[in-house]
Amino acid sequence: MADLLPPLKPIPIKDRLSILYIEYGHLDVLDGAFVVVDKTGVRTHIPVGGVACLMLEPGTRVSHAACALAARVGTLLVWIGEAGVRLYSAGQPGGARSDKLLYQARLALDDSLRLKVVRTMYALRFGEEPPQRRSVEQLRGIEGVRVRETYKCIAAKYGVEWKARNYDTQDWDKGDLPNRCLSAATACLYGVTEAAVLAAGYAPAIGFIHTGKPLSFVYDVADVYKFDTVVPLAFRIAARRPAHPEQQVRLACRDVFRELRLLERIIPGIEDMLAAGEIEPPERFEEQVAPAIPNPESIGDAGHRA
Secondary structure, three states: OHHHHOOOOOHHHHOOOEEEEEEEEEEEEOOEEEEEEEEOOOOOEEOOOOEEEEEEEOEEEOHHHHHHHHHHHHHEEEEEOOOHOOEEEEEEEOOOOHHHHHHHHHHHHOOOHHHHHHHHHHHHOOOOOOOOOOOOOHHHHHHHHHHHHHHHHHHOOOOOOOOOOOOOOOHHOOOOHHHHHHHHHHHHHHEEEHHHHHHHOOOOOOOOOOOOOOOOOHHHHHHHHOOOOOHHHHOOOOOHHOOOOHHHHHHHHHHHHHOHHHHHHHHHHHHHHHOOOOOOOOOOOOOOOOOOOOOOOOOOOOOOOO
């Protein structure tokens, strides 16, 4: 009977739920769909291919079948720490396309093209054109000042005492409540942004402002949306001083991403940022060998495997 079913095809990122968190359970596959089995044997089904990113917290086990299904339907698996404040690893849901990678790399390696992309990122982030005749390093310094002031203004709006963005990656509990809320919120944003970057066919590591990290481009893109989405949310929850702030932040992020239709905005936003370089994606060279078996048509995004 299974052989009669049509092949799985990735659902476009814009049509999916943003994130789901799983802890203290076994992620497996049953009847062709994800299922989480807890220690009591209770099963919770997850719509196959209907989620952009599954966040796997401590106490979660994942079967080979679940990893294979995630790759086929383009669901990003992210292994995180408790409360989502550490990111240990991520499983790529598909293969980035070579034409997209070459396009991204060319923009990043040419100083003049890179500056155009960075200027557009800052314009989208702050709602105005950055100063003319500034290098990337100078723009980064200007950005740092504006970011610090923005944190202060948003904290004051919600009546939160704010000192500085400060956290210890080895001991998150040492951070104050606003910083813990911000860390949890940005972890959510980075998860869905990485899923979108991969779905669009680009490389998370090839950044324009950030560099030297596996998620440099993810940080570049996420920063464009950060102050419109997760930062106000984090300060609003910190002002309430709930008993379980990280959990409240995660639930609120899920709702905000849906309300603002964030996943619909990220991939077109990436294309707009890169288009600022004003170059065309590279064409295939004549001497290159085309695929012997053409890729079938897919309803998924450009970076998903057909």
